[in-house]
Amino acid sequence: MIILYTYIFIILVAILVTVIMTQRTQNSRRITTDKATRRRVFYIRQVVNLLQDESRIPMNIIARTRSERIALCEAIHIVRSHTYGTDSSPLNQTIRDNGLERLLFQRIRYSTGLRRAHWLTLSSCITLGEKSIHKLERLSNSRNHAIRIASVISLIASDPQMAIQRISALRYRLSPLDISRIISLLRRGIIPIAYEPLLQSNNYNLQMLGIAIVRNFGIDIADKRLHDIISSCNDKAIVREAILTLSSLGRPLGRAKIRYRMSNMSISERKSFCRYLATEGYSVQALRTLFSEKEMHYAEALIKSYKRDLVCRQYT
Amino acid sequence: MQTIHIIILSLLLLAVGYTIIRAIKTTKALSMYNFFVDNTAGCCESLGFTGCSVICYAVNDIEQIENLLHTEYDRYEILAVIDSRLYPDIFYSIVKQYGLIRVNTIVSDELSNTHIRALYRSRQRRFRRLVLLDEAYTSPYNSLDCATLVASYEYIIPLNASMRLREHAIEYASILISENRERALVAIHSSADDECYIIKREYIISHDGFSATLFHDVPSTQILSTPTPLIYTINNEELRRRFRNNMCAVTFLILLFEMIWADGLTAVATLLSALLIYLIVKYYNVVANDRFCPEWAMLCYFRHIRRIFYGRKFLV
Numbered sequence: 001m002i003i004l005y006t007y008i009f010i011i012l013v014a015i016l017v018t019v020i021m022t023q024r025t026q027n028s029r030r031i032t033t034d035k036a037t038r039r040r041v042f043y044i045r046q047v048v049n050l051l052q053d054e055s056r057i058p059m060n061i062i063a064r065t066r067s068e069r070i071a072l073c074e075a076i077h078i079v080r081s082h083t084y085g086t087d088s089s090p091l092n093q094t095i096r097d098n099g100l101e102r103l104l105f106q107r108i109r110y111s112t113g114l115r116r117a118h119w120l121t122l123s124s125c126i127t128l129g130e131k132s133i134h135k136l137e138r139l140s141n142s143r144n145h146a147i148r149i150a151s152v153i154s155l156i157a158s159d160p161q162m163a164i165q166r167i168s169a170l171r172y173r174l175s176p177l178d179i180s181r182i183i184s185l186l187r188r189g190i191i192p193i194a195y196e197p198l199l200q201s202n203n204y205n206l207q208m209l210g211i212a213i214v215r216n217f218g219i220d221i222a223d224k225r226l227h228d229i230i231s232s233c234n235d236k237a238i239v240r241e242a243i244l245t246l247s248s249l250g251r252p253l254g255r256a257k258i259r260y261r262m263s264n265m266s267i268s269e270r271k272s273f274c275r276y277l278a279t280e281g282y283s284v285q286a287l288r289t290l291f292s293e294k295e296m297h298y299a300e301a302l303i304k305s306y307k308r309d310l311v312c313r314q315y316t
Numbered sequence: 317m318q319t320i321h322i323i324i325l326s327l328l329l330l331a332v333g334y335t336i337i338r339a340i341k342t343t344k345a346l347s348m349y350n351f352f353v354d355n356t357a358g359c360c361e362s363l364g365f366t367g368c369s370v371i372c373y374a375v376n377d378i379e380q381i382e383n384l385l386h387t388e389y390d391r392y393e394i395l396a397v398i399d400s401r402l403y404p405d406i407f408y409s410i411v412k413q414y415g416l417i418r419v420n421t422i423v424s425d426e427l428s429n430t431h432i433r434a435l436y437r438s439r440q441r442r443f444r445r446l447v448l449l450d451e452a453y454t455s456p457y458n459s460l461d462c463a464t465l466v467a468s469y470e471y472i473i474p475l476n477a478s479m480r481l482r483e484h485a486i487e488y489a490s491i492l493i494s495e496n497r498e499r500a501l502v503a504i505h506s507s508a509d510d511e512c513y514i515i516k517r518e519y520i521i522s523h524d525g526f527s528a529t530l531f532h533d534v535p536s537t538q539i540l541s542t543p544t545p546l547i548y549t550i551n552n553e554e555l556r557r558r559f560r561n562n563m564c565a566v567t568f569l570i571l572l573f574e575m576i577w578a579d580g581l582t583a584v585a586t587l588l589s590a591l592l593i594y595l596i597v598k599y600y601n602v603v604a605n606d607r608f609c610p611e612w613a614m615l616c617y618f619r620h621i622r623r624i625f626y627g628r629k630f631l632v
Contacts, residue, residue: 241364
């Protein structure tokens, strides 16, 4: 038996040494990475020029090799995720001419896990055909969370009119990060900021998205809808999000329904909320209606501590 | 004799197998980390209202604070704890560097035995995340307790003088926290770094502060263990040397034991498995191309073996 073990170990050692040597050689040839970065920067400049060109003279961006086409995809993704409200139609010709959609879906098909999620994320920046949308719909039910959410985002980006239907049809709850990623699409001006129907909906994902929109865009006229959610919603997570959003907007919190919801919170939740209000800059007077006399002692200590008053002695 | 052979070989196989699993897990976790960092840039803004307070105790280098100030996550603060009487040089250099001024100190009475002399904050907006605590030093646990009292956010990350946060570590930690909010988690443990914990503030308060037995009564289901490295250590040459010497000494002792009690072939098998473990770690290093993760950090799980006998300890 021991001989067998020794042989196995020898074989494993030999394999590992070979793999390490190969990897090292590849790493030493990492000049290719710099080359890829340079190529990407080159295409970013070209894409920006194309989007800025107001004369609308057809300008061709040509990527000949596969690595150039990948660099072009990444460049489009970078530019589009950092610009607001750009008209993407000048890019459509480039995407068609270089066969970027076909390239991306080939990659999506032959990759798995995070690589697949990466290609799906890139595909959110190009206009997709119907065939590709069908493929994405299938992937939006994947067991892998990263793939699932990347395909949902890609679907929303390619067909913004259907965004609400698609989100409401999801059979799972979106995480705060997923919602933030959808919000980034909103920031790019891809989907409209219609928060009211979202807040009125009974769907968890839509309500959370609506609340996130209100918070991210500082829509303080939405406080009536938030109050409605606080008084009528049965989901604790949504109520928590609504109360915190209301306080991040700096709205008054003294209403009876908020007091009632707060009375149902655990001691640690109330304390955490108290700290949150202190950092948001609420006054002692504003908090007096929300917390008991004993809790107010804690709240006062917080508000009157380092966050508010300066002692005028400078140690410099 | 046959039994000794079987036991030795089983142990060797176990060690090799565990190293392989660990290398694979850490590599996968790192690619997940890189995926989130690359694809969700700008999305991690106050995820689910999750906030983190980083506590640096025993600060001896201003560079550590510089490193921590690079984080751009919005609900994040740095609490540096120093005794101005014991270490006046570093204390006043920090005060001068960041233009700190003394502010009011009314600290809550949630924890006993805390001796905060003063709090300092900066007038400059770019350093608003930084809070300097002047405390009468008694022990590192007490320093952590003092900072916990003034921490504004729900989660605490204790760091000693040699620890530094990786780029986007706070964002990634917030993703982990917000995605596991419904589980009653007490802490998140980054098993790749051995000593990095993200602990819920309320749990520390209910446990009456930091101590070595902080996690003694906590079931393992309430501590989320992630293989993603969140921190890295500097000035660890001494630790590395000691660890390398210990590993060599243990291997030598096993070899000696086998030469006397078993046979030469078993010794060869042991030597080969030690080589195999080293190569696996080296392979991880080369493949992950992780400049912060030295070989010994990958092997820190040997220290985890103690937990089987003594339980989880929080050591500073």
